[in-house]
Amino acid sequence: MPNYLHNDSRIKIVKKLISPFTELLNEYIKEDGELWDAYYADDCEHLVGTVFIILQNYINSTINDFYPKEKNLYLFYSDDKKVELSNTSQIELIIATANFYKHRDQPGKLIHYTTNPFENVGIKYKEVIGDSFYNLLGANSPVFSALNLLTVNWDLNDLIEIIIKWRESLIVKKLKP
Numbered sequence: 001m002p003n004y005l006h007n008d009s010r011i012k013i014v015k016k017l018i019s020p021f022t023e024l025l026n027e028y029i030k031e032d033g034e035l036w037d038a039y040y041a042d043d044c045e046h047l048v049g050t051v052f053i054i055l056q057n058y059i060n061s062t063i064n065d066f067y068p069k070e071k072n073l074y075l076f077y078s079d080d081k082k083v084e085l086s087n088t089s090q091i092e093l094i095i096a097t098a099n100f101y102k103h104r105d106q107p108g109k110l111i112h113y114t115t116n117p118f119e120n121v122g123i124k125y126k127e128v129i130g131d132s133f134y135n136l137l138g139a140n141s142p143v144f145s146a147l148n149l150l151t152v153n154w155d156l157n158d159l160i161e162i163i164i165k166w167r168e169s170l171i172v173k174k175l176k177p
Contacts, residue, residue: 008167014058015160021047022156029154041139049101049143051156055163056098059091062167066174074113079173080166083149088120090150090162097146100125104135118142121149 025047028040063076070076080089088096096117103110110125118125123145127134136142151158 008164010058010061011160011164011167014054014163017054018051018156018160021051025154025156041141041144042137045101045138045141045143048147048154048156049098051159052094052098052101052143052146055094055159058163059095059166062163062170066170076170079169080162083121086121088117091166092117093121093146093150094159094162097143100135100142104137110135118145121146123149 025044028044028047059077060073063070063073067076074095077092077095078089080091082089083093096114099114100110100118103114109115115125123142124140125136125142127136147154150162
């Protein structure tokens with residue numbers, strides 16, 4: 001008899017949501033040079049940032065499915081393969097990137113749950129000028145830096161595979177006696 005935890009109806013929706021973003025990103029990344037940095041990078045950051053938010057929602061909803069009383073969702077973020085040469089898991093980097101994208105335009109500094117994973121994997125996220133700092137956007141955005149670390153050739157399907165494998169490892173953990 002199959003276990004109810006193995007049925008993942010949510011991933012079908014995630015794939016459908018991300019599919020048009022993949023098509024648009026593939027269209028834009030064909031552009032290069034000044035047009036990419038000056039125009040397309042800003043537009044594509046919105047596409048990719050939104051994908052990270054979709055993935056974050058999937059991750060948090062999955063944790064809630066398995067552990068509905070758990071208030072500290074971050075406890076499950078580190079249960080994943082680590083980003084190369086770091087102590088940060090792929091899931092932690094996805095969550096941090098989604099948070100960066102959501103809060104990048106708000107005044108004040110980013111919280112440590114966002115900045116620590118970036119610093120651990122070597123992603124630059126701010127520029128300090130005098131006594132002020134500015135979050136990096138466009139071609140220099142942490143959104144693209146994270147995408148580089150998590151995918152091959154910016155294939156958004158690689159991100160989907162990461163969350164599928166993470167979910168499977170969560171099932172194994174949940175089913176252990």
